[in-house]
Amino acid sequence: MKSLMACHECDLLQRIPPVSEGRVALCSRCGAVLFRPKRNSLDRTIALNLTGILLYAVAVSFPFLALKTQGFVREAALLTGMKVLYQQGMSGLALVVVLTCILFPLIEMLSLLYILLPLKFGGTLPGAARLFHSVQVLKPWGMMEVFMLGILVSMVKLAKMATIIPGTALWAFVLLIFVLAGSAVSLDSHLVWEKLDRRP
Amino acid sequence: MSPAPLTAREANLIGCRLCHLLIPMPKEPGHCPRCGARLHQRQPNSIARSWALLIAAMILYLPANLLPITISSSLGTSQSDTILSGVLYLLNSGSWAIALVIFVASLFVPLMKMVILVFLLVSVHRRSRWRPKDRTRLYRLTELVGRWSMVDIYVVTIMVALVRLGALANVDAGPGAAYFAAVVILTMFAAESFDPRLIWDRMEDCDE
Numbered sequence: 280m281k282s283l284m285a286c287h288e289c290d291l292l293q294r295i296p297p298v299s300e301g302r303v304a305l306c307s308r309c310g311a312v313l314f315r316p317k318r319n320s321l322d323r324t325i326a327l328n329l330t331g332i333l334l335y336a337v338a339v340s341f342p343f344l345a346l347k348t349q350g351f352v353r354e355a356a357l358l359t360g361m362k363v364l365y366q367q368g369m370s371g372l373a374l375v376v377v378l379t380c381i382l383f384p385l386i387e388m389l390s391l392l393y394i395l396l397p398l399k400f401g402g403t404l405p406g407a408a409r410l411f412h413s414v415q416v417l418k419p420w421g422m423m424e425v426f427m428l429g430i431l432v433s434m435v436k437l438a439k440m441a442t443i444i445p446g447t448a449l450w451a452f453v454l455l456i457f458v459l460a461g462s463a464v465s466l467d468s469h470l471v472w473e474k475l476d477r478r479p
Numbered sequence: 480m481s482p483a484p485l486t487a488r489e490a491n492l493i494g495c496r497l498c499h500l501l502i503p504m505p506k507e508p509g510h511c512p513r514c515g516a517r518l519h520q521r522q523p524n525s526i527a528r529s530w531a532l533l534i535a536a537m538i539l540y541l542p543a544n545l546l547p548i549t550i551s552s553s554l555g556t557s558q559s560d561t562i563l564s565g566v567l568y569l570l571n572s573g574s575w576a577i578a579l580v581i582f583v584a585s586l587f588v589p590l591m592k593m594v595i596l597v598f599l600l601v602s603v604h605r606r607s608r609w610r611p612k613d614r615t616r617l618y619r620l621t622e623l624v625g626r627w628s629m630v631d632i633y634v635v636t637i638m639v640a641l642v643r644l645g646a647l648a649n650v651d652a653g654p655g656a657a658y659f660a661a662v663v664i665l666t667m668f669a670a671e672s673f674d675p676r677l678i679w680d681r682m683e684d685c686d687e
Contacts, residue, residue: 285487285494285501288615289679292485292492292501309615309679313499346641353643360640364652367639372657375664376636379629412514415497419667422626422633428580429633435577436569436634437641440648472498476513 286311314469323465325395328388331458335385337451344430344449348441357381357448383421384459390414391462398474408475415468427456486679488520496522522674526600532669533596536662540589543662547653549635554646561655562586562631585631585659592621592628592666599673606681618675625670628663632656 284295286306295313298304304313317323338357345354358381364373391414394407430452434443487494491504498514511518522528547559560568562585569578595617602614635656642650 283501284499285492287494287496287499288619288675289611290486290488290494290676291679292487292490309612309675311615311619344637344641346644348644349647351644351647353641355637355640360636360638363639363643364636367651369652369657372632372652372660375660376632380633408513409515412497412516419622419626419671422629425627425629426633428584428627429630429637432577432580432630432634433637433641435574436638439572439574469499472500472513476500 284313286313315467316470317465317467320465320467320470321395321399324391324462325399327458327462327465328391328395331388331455331462332392334451334455334458335388338448338455339381341448341451342446343452344434344446345444346437346441347444354446357452379420379422380426383417384423387414387417387421388459388462391466394471394475398471403475403477408477411468411471411475421459423452423459424456427452493518493520521676521680522672525672525674525677526603528672529596529600529669532665532672533593533600536589536665536669537593539658539662539665540593543655543658544586546655546658548631548655548659549638549650550653551642551648551650553648559653562659581631581634584627588624588628589662589666592625592670595621596666596669596673599678603677603681608681611678611682614678615675618670618673618678621666621670625663625667628666629660632660632663 282295282297283292285292286309288311289306289309291306291308293307295304298314298316300316300318303315305311306313341356342354343357343359345352347353358377361373361377361381364370364376390410393404394411394414397404397407430449437443487501492501493504494501495511495514495516495518497516498511500511500513502512502518504520505518509518510516544562547561548565549560551558551560562581566578566582566586569575569581599614599618602609635652638650639652642648
């Protein structure tokens with residue numbers, strides 16, 4: 280039953296011929312992407328996520344942006360806005376921002392390393408399948424790239440009233456967005472599922 | 480000449496929606512042996528759940544747009560901005576590119592998303608056979624663009640962090656922001672609850 284597959288979007292059963300790397304298998308009825316084998320998928324995803332963790336550490340710990348106007352300087356880190364929202368009694372909103380832009384992306388990177396590093400050496404750690412399941416469910420809720428757009432919008436908005444000084448964390452954050460996008464592109468979940476499959 | 484389409488359900492198989500594993504239909508509902516996701520021929524109560532989340536989102540869409548999302552004060556004068564007044568302000572001050580980004584992400588996308596979901600739900604109710612491929616494409620689009628609506632929430636987060644200069648200038652988040660975030664989240668859940676396989680089920684009913 281290996282080459283037989285049901286489309287997750289229209290339930291059509293279809294026999295999938297072997298798909299070479301860089302090509303994509305589409306559902307013959309509705310056009311959904313069934314899977315997309317990648318070259319060196321494991322190596323690339325691991326490398327990008329290791330880089331991502333480092334950039335992430337810089338992005339959350341260094342000053343992010345500073346605002347300078349008429350002798351006043353106001354410096355903010357990535358988490359400052361969430362802290363202010365919380366102090367103003369909007370804890371729900373603060374939680375949403377913390378989850379989507381801080382916590383979920385970190386959980387995703389760490390989980391992928393936990394799952395993929397052992398796979399590279401032919402093993403699996405306990406709970407890897409369960410964890411990969413969660414990674415895929417959480418995927419749409421990590422919104423760092425949307426936050427990046429928010430930064431650009433705010434910078435243009437504020438440029439009229441003050442001077443904006445980009446901090447170290449901002450550069451790390453920009454790089455992180457590219458690294459995360461690269462990781463999303465290089466991850467071949469079909470391959471991961473086949474490797475994680477430990478059923479007799 | 481194409482062979483008659485056969486779905487997993489007709490072949491008495493079940494495909495895991497998450498990891499795509501195909502297995503014989505189990506006697507009782509259970510979990511995918513590979514990834515642990517719940518196995519369903521079709522998502523249970525997909526339509527009812529989508530409607531509930533969607534209607535909740537529609538109700539919250541009103542306060543999200545009527546209440547201010549930011550309250551800015553500068554040298555003793557204070558000004559409340561809703562999403563729309565913020566867009567108009569940006570437009571009047573010449574930042575049309577930013578105005579366009581906010582208009583598309585905060586006004587156009589959530590509204591389109593709700594309209595598309597209502598349309599898809601109604602079309603499934605009416606057992607429509609109209610262009611299933613295009614309807615699936617519409618569904619994919621709503622899943623893809625929904626998250627970008629959060630951009631305004633993040634702009635507010637950054638503004639309250641930076642514009643905190645005492646009496647000189649200060650920006651606070653307004654209650655509209657929380658409602659707006661709820662709308663985005665509810666519509667994302669509503670899209671997730673909708674099972675696109677329902678669009679295609681009607682095609683098989685008619686083939687028989």
